[in-house]
Structure formats: C-alpha cells, structure tokens
Amino acid sequence: MSRSHELQNKSVLVVGLAKSGSAAAKLLNKHGAKVIVNDKKEFEQNEEAKALHARGIEVHCGGHPLHLLDRQLDFIVKNPGIPYSNPLIHTALEMNIPVYTEVELASYLTDALMIGITGSNGKTTTTTLVGKMLEGGTRPTHIAGNIGTVLSEVADKTNADETIVAELSSFQLMGIDTFKPHIGILLNLFEAHLDYHGTLEDYGKAKARLFKNQTPDDYCIYNAEDEYVEALVQDVKGTKVPFSTKRVLDHGAYVKDGQIFFNNELIISLEDVALPGEHNLENVLSAVAAAKLAGGINEQIIKALKTFGGVKHRLQFVTTHNSVKYYNDSKATNILATQKALAAFKNPVILLAGGLDRGNDFDGLIPYLKNVKAVITFGETAPKLVKTATAAGIKVVQHVDNVEKAVPVADEIAESDDIVLLSPACASWDQYPSFEQRGDMFISAVHKLR
Template sequence: MKTITDYKEKNVLVLGLAKSGMAAAKLLNILGANVTVNDQKPFEENEAAQKLQEAGLKVVCGDHPLELLDGVEVIVKNPGIPYSNPLLAEALKRNISIITEVELSYQISEAPLIGITGSNGKTTTTTVIHKILEESNKKPLIAGNIGTVASEVAELATSENVIVMELSSFQLMGTKTFKPVISVFLNLFDAHLDYHGTREEYAHAKANIFANQTSSDYAVVNADDETVMSLAKSARATVVPFSTSKVVESGAYIKDGSMFFQQEEIMPVREIVLPGKHNLENILAAVAAAKLHGASTEAVKKVLTTFTGVKHRVQYVATVQDRKFYNDSKATNILATKAAVTAFEQPVILLAGGLDRGNEFDELKPYLKNVKAILTFGQTAEKIERVAKEAGIQTIKRVDNVEKAVPEAYQLSDAGDVILLSPACASWDQFKTFEERGDMFIDSVHRLK
C-alpha cells in the first residue's frame, strides 16, 4: 500500500456503511483522517457501526443530520446513495469533495489497475480477464463490484500484482484522479435512470473511466456500440476496439470463424465454450485487455475452452431428463434478458419478473421467437404477460415466486428444452439480492433431480 498523506488530520465523513463504507472508514483511520461514519440504520441494529465505534471512530446512526457537514472536507459515500440525498445535495452546494471508495483504492494502490465498465457483461468480462492473467502468471487480483471491496484489495496489492476491477456508474461518478492503465467499456444501454436522471448523465458517469488516462494507457471499447465510440472520442488513451461484426485490425475481432487480436489468430470461435453472441463480445474485450497486459495466447485458449460462466450470469445449473436449466438471475434489465434468450437455439421456457421500475417490456418482443412458454412472478408479471401474448406465446402462467416456477416449467417442458431464469427485472420486490433469487432457482432445480 502506498503511504499517502492526503487525508492526514482531514475531517472525512463516510456516508453509508455496507462493505465498502466499512472498508473506507477503516482505511481512512489508518491514513490519519478524523473519521465520522453516518448510516441510516439505527445504531442498536447496526453491527458494523458498533464495531467502528469500538475501534474509536465517531459514529452517527438513524438519520443524516446536516450538522455533520460542518467542518467536513471530504465525503466518501456508498455508491448506492444518490446525489439527491439531502445531505449530499447540501454538500454539493458547499463544494465539499464527494468520492467513492474506488477512488481511495486507486490512491493507495501500488498495483496497476484494469477497470471494466458497461451496462451489461462486466462480471463475465472481469472474471475472464482475471482468469487469463492468472493462467499467464501475471498475479492478478480481482476487486470492485465483484468479490472483495476495492480498497481492501489495494491495501494488500504490490507492484507485482495487477488489480482487475469491475466498476459501476455509481462508483465511477465519485472518482477524481482514478486512472486505470487499461479501461474496458463494453456497452451502454438505458439503465439506472432512476438514479442518474438522464441517459446523458449515466453515459457521462461511465465515461469517467477514461477521464484521467494518458496516451501511455489503453481504452478497450466496443466498436459496434455507437454511444461507446462517441464517448471514446474524449479519451486520450490509445483506443483498442473490439467487434463481432467487422474486422478491426488494431483490436479484437472475428474473421473466417476465428478470433483475432491485432492480426494474430487466437483460436476458432467454435472452441469457446461460453454460449451466446453477447458473451463473444465480452470475450473479445477480455482477450484485448489481457493481451495488452502481456497474457499469452496459450493462456487465452486454455481459459476459453474451459470457462463455462459466472454464477447467476447464464450459468449452467443441471440437466434433468434432457432439460437444461440455466440461471441468469443477474439479468436485471431487458437487454440482459434479450442476450440470454438469443444465446440458445433450442426452445426456451423463460422465467421472468420482479421489481417494477415503471418501464414496459415491448423491446423484448422481437427476441421471444424461440420462447415456447413464459412463467411470470413479481410486480411486473402482468406487464411481461402482455408482451408475451403480443409475441404469440401460447403458454403463459403466473406463479408466486421462482421456487414455484421451476417445477411448473419442468411440467411444461419437453426433452431438449432450455429452462431459463432471466428475469429482466431487479429482484428487490421479493429478494434482498439477485444472488438470493438465483440461489433459490438453483436449489429448486436440484430438488427436481
């Protein structure tokens, strides 16, 4: 860990606990800051706050009093807390610097960073980069929106490591000096507009990944996404494109059934075991980033011929009586479900529904051609049923939850079918997390066996 004095004797407010807030508070304390922690959850129910108070930090729980801002020089906020929060709105008026914990991680990291962002595919791409670099003995560490909190990883990293970091728009909004040696921008679709307000603000937050890069850094970008390419024009880094539809000789691409990187043939596409065109995009991005950091072609081949996917992202679960079950609980928006459904040539029985964020699902309609039945649940059940009827799907059934959907889907299926949980919605109407929803699906499938 780098020894920095940026926070020594500074009054710093950590807003919101959870894992990243807890890590930030501990780190700032080590760095000599005068730390105050503020969390909405009442103190008597807040184990994290109690531990921090025991460690000697000032803790205020239950609400966000504006008096906390008096004398504060920096706020480190939980990424999920919107800037419309009254405390943050007032802090902005007072020109108090607001950052997220990933900014701290960059400031203390001895290791170079590879940062991955985009609306979909971040976790798969991050995981594939990590695996290829690991296979190439590059000593990678994985962090950010996936796995361990970024600053905890950065504390342990040395100059011999490389940190592969998944980054959300929420995290990137709170960066000031953050600079990856390789940035990866996968795609941009309407998402999190309830947080960002407009697509433009969302895009601007994502583009922060380029903001501090220089000509000695790389920006791996999706040449098939017009918005990403438009945003990449502002990048001072060396732009390295990837594309599934055209030859981009300075980057990663498909030609004559093989994958290439900068004119080097890597391997035939048919040997890649992860299904779906969307995953081919993720793989091209991952290969570009890994090769730019010195990964071997042999390592790329080994990973791509064995890697079957990340849990909850079009994850193969089991085969029961010649029906294949896939868990794509991470599909919390329409685009992710579109990608999952079109990844299969077999007939699909789709399990979908969840939190109602006010959107309709008409965009999904053209992609339901191989869906033979839909089981719906959650707040959006009725909206998804309407689209299914308009798409000509004959079998539509509503169930209470994912657990009930699995045996019902099995009863409706035939040998050779795919039964796919890909909800197209967030999980928060019935679950705490999409992982909890996916685990319920997995458990229900195993009970069928």
C-alpha cells in the first residue's frame, strides 16, 4: 500500500536541484509536504528554482546557508552529487536530521514490483536489457533511475500491478532508509568514485545498501566470480541468486556447453545472443535471472537477447557495410573500457581511438591489440596512440583530423568480416562537447558510406 500520506505536513529541505532535486520538490509539494528548496546557483540564472518558486515553494539560492537548519526539519532530500562533506549536509547529520536521496521517496509512492540494478560497470546495459525482456508481459514495465527518468517521478505514476526496473548509483543508494527492491542485482565492483567515497570498502558498502531492507521473500542476484561482490552479499537476508560466466552452478544463471541456463533450464545458445563480449555476458546472465524471477516469459526473454545490440555509445552495433561490422563504443573514455571492447572480438579489428587523455600513456592496450590489424588515431592524444600501436607491431597506423574522417579511411582498409571499432580510450573534450556527440558523428559517418 502506498505510503504517500506519510509525507503530508512533513517539513522537508531539498538541497541541490537539477533533474532529481526538482522532481523531488514537486512530488513532495504535491503530496502535502512543506517544502524548502536550496540550490547554490543564483536565482536569476536558475530556471528550475524559478519554476518551483512559481508553484509557491520557498526557494533559497546562491549557496548552502546553515541557517536553513534552524527550523524543525523532518528530513532532507539531497541531490546525489552533493558530497556528505558539504557543510550543510555534514551539520544536518550531526544534528541527527535524516538525509535521503530522491530514491527513498519511491518507497513512499508506489507498491510496484521494483528491480534495482547497481555495479561499477554495466548498469545501463543490464537495466535496458531487463526492461526489454519484460516488454509485452502482463505487467506494464517502466525503466527509471540513473538511466534517465527520475525514479520517484516514475514511482508516483505506478501501482502494485506494474514493474519498475531502476538503475541505481552508489550516490543514490547512500541516501535510502526504507527503499527496498524485490529483486536487486549487484553486477561487479571496481575502484571508482573514490574521490566521493574515500575507499573501495566504503564504495562497496554503498552499493550493498541495495539489499539492506530485503527479506527472504526478495532476491539478491550477484556476481559469483567477483570476490568483492561475494563478500558484500555474505550476510544479506534476501534469497541469494548467483550468476557465473566461468562455472556451472547448482542454481542461478550460468553458461554450460555454449548455452545459457537459469536454474538448470536452457534459455538460449550463446551464438544467438546479440550483445558481444565477456563483460556483456555477465550483464546477460544477471538480466536473465531478474527477468525470470519477475515472471518474464521465455519467448520475450529470448527475443530481447537475439535483438538487443547494446545501449547507444556502449559497444553499440551500428550496421554492417560490405560485410564489415561497425561498432560505436564512444563511451570508452579510458583504457580499461577500451581493453574490454577489444577483448569482445575475435575477428580482425580496425581500431579508431584518440581524444583528450588524462596524462597517461597507453601501454596498457598493447596486450589487447593482438587482433588489431590497423589503428586510426585522431585528437590531441594521437601521437601517444601512434607510439603504442607501433610498439605493438601494428603495420597500418594512420592519423586523421577527427572521427568523421576516420570512418572512410577505415572503410578503405577493411576487408570482409573485419570489425571497425570506435573505442577512443580518451575523453572527447578536445574536439567534441561529449562522448555522445562523438559517437553520433561516428554513426553519421558510417551511414554516409552507403
């Protein structure tokens, strides 16, 4: 049963606007809370603050003054990006004022079946894939959270007969109290966001909060091949459902003889799965487990696995031209991401890479360049990548001005069954405002080949 009535007359301070803060303020106001909004951007340049002020909501802009804590607050909803070291947030916690993220509001607003997905890598791909697996079922399914639409906003429009698949970050999960997914997935854990969390241990604890309120009637899907993940789920109360790409399990999702199984039931052959790469196989296994536990039907699960080629800019299949496959992995803004992309292919690869580096060299790519027949570089980092490719013994190394010019050069080099892969290993900011625009330029150039 929805607990939205519990928000009535609550005194709530929303700190930090952007998309999640604005949505939280509107929802709290809608459900009868007494809302105060605070954002560091000056009111004159703050369109979100102006819109909330027009609704009659009290707004304070231009900083985070401590006097906002002088009134009797029931709790604070903070934007996930604001660190807990912020003086306003730090002082509020010292005063024992609860500090949540808008994800917590979802637990007040809906009884929908909740599937929560977190991990260092693969969240967006897995969330999207689970959503596609549940399409067309008896329960309307919505995708929300860190992937796009604010979770609490979606929650407010759903009921117990519906399903929400939510991508959740560690920042969001640090600010929950009663929030509970019926099905939770922890994909993996790598060192990331340590500037925010401080240590890998604290980062892992934030991720594991996904399971903190689960009971044995709920499910904890976890990566049985990740030692950090295994340690984090040791004491969860939810029913544990492992997945593994490396061994056959007594239950859960696994690979055997080139086929995917869930709880010993054959689901699909690996050769029929559209998503390439070992790292994506982990995402596939976890998605199969979640979809099956959520009541998904095999026909739709199999259809999704055969047709879903990846999230845009994340090892995304673009098209086949003259028997050559083109993949857009513009999201690969560091060496680790490009290593994973290269490891996904066994066919000869023509690698398009370059952009703005972070002062690093690229020697870490050399062991992954064995299948690479040519490297086409662009951007500020081009000289470093030329050096790396030459050291790896690659015979064809060319430099061009940008991604758009790299594509026709790759087309000239490519032979039947080759892979042309944009996986820059660098940020985009030297030439493009975002990795998304860089990827869009690649896609456009590929389609112009026709």
